[in-house]
Amino acid sequence: MGLETSLPAETPEIPAVTRVPAFEDNYFWLVHGLGGAARRVAVVDPGHAAPVIAALDAGGLTLDTILVTHHHADHIGGVAPLVERYRVPVYGPATEAIPLRTTALREGDIVALGALGLSFRVYDVPGHTAGHIAYYGHGALFCGDTLFSGGCGRLFEGTPAQMLRSLDKLAALPPETRVYCAHEYTAANLRFAGAVEPDNTALQQYLARVAALRAGNEATIPSTIGLELCVNPFLRTRQPAVRDAASQRSGGVLADDAGVFAVIREWKNGFRG
Numbered sequence: 146m147g148l149e150t151s152l153p154a155e156t157p158e159i160p161a162v163t164r165v166p167a168f169e170d171n172y173f174w175l176v177h178g179l180g181g182a183a184r185r186v187a188v189v190d191p192g193h194a195a196p197v198i199a200a201l202d203a204g205g206l207t208l209d210t211i212l213v214t215h216h217h218a219d220h221i222g223g224v225a226p227l228v229e230r231y232r233v234p235v236y237g238p239a240t241e242a243i244p245l246r247t248t249a250l251r252e253g254d255i256v257a258l259g260a261l262g263l264s265f266r267v268y269d270v271p272g273h274t275a276g277h278i279a280y281y282g283h284g285a286l287f288c289g290d291t292l293f294s295g296g297c298g299r300l301f302e303g304t305p306a307q308m309l310r311s312l313d314k315l316a317a318l319p320p321e322t323r324v325y326c327a328h329e330y331t332a333a334n335l336r337f338a339g340a341v342e343p344d345n346t347a348l349q350q351y352l353a354r355v356a357a358l359r360a361g362n363e364a365t366i367p368s369t370i371g372l373e374l375c376v377n378p379f380l381r382t383r384q385p386a387v388r389d390a391a392s393q394r395s396g397g398v399l400a401d402d403a404g405v406f407a408v409i410r411e412w413k414n415g416f417r418g
């Protein structure tokens with residue numbers, strides 16, 4: 146279970162982020178403080194305490210804060226034991242049951258982590274769950290199970306229209322934004338994306354790169370918003386090729402963007418590529 150730290154802080158404004166793999170395909174993220182605070186970290190979505198504790202110990206790191214995107218067990222399972230051990234604050238969505246939450250967050254809130262020199266803006270991104278939030282700051286997006294590389298989260302508690310609006314918010318972030326999602330689903334997502342858009346050359350190139358990475362058991366995350374705009378069918382529901390594929394799939398002309406999105410999402414649910 147190798148820990149990898151992406152983007153060492155070459156400039157003071159960009160925090161290093163350490164990837165902590167867990168369970169089958171989860172990633173928990175350690176966001177390092179800037180400058181002299183590089184050994185203090187916030188953890189995003191700690192679904193299990195043990196790998197977080199191991200990563201902290203291995204790196205000589207101090208846990209400062211817990212950030213949670215939504216209430217699913219594989220994102221919150223480690224919160225209580227980590228709080229018991231480290232006595233740190235817990236930020237999470239206002240409308241979901243997050244254990245030991247100390248600060249309830251809504252759209253537009255700013256999470257200022259003074260000891261780390263970091264601040265993040267909160268986005269409401271309902272769809273996967275009703276109260277799901279994302280954290281954006283310093284060129285990095287922590288989006289839980291809303292946006293994946295090449296895909297998006299299942300709609301457990303929201304509608305296609307809600308999820309489309311949520312993804313539109315994230316798609317409007319600067320293209321260089323690094324996307325730290327919570328699962329390594331990229332290869333399977335791209336097999337589906339290829340069925341939707343067989344003629345997308347950017348997608349074919351990315352698929353080859355991802356296949357090589359996964360063959361070496363390497364992570365494909367973080368992605369970027371700019372890359373996702375080129376390859377992710379759930380960010381491309383206004384593209385003629387995606388609309389045509391959705392219309393063919395549904396056997397009729399689709400009324401609106403949410404209708405296209407709904408067909409693509411349903412298609413993915415049943416896809417075995």
Ligand SMILES: [Zn+2]
Nearest residue numbers: 215217273290
């Ligand atoms: Zn989830």
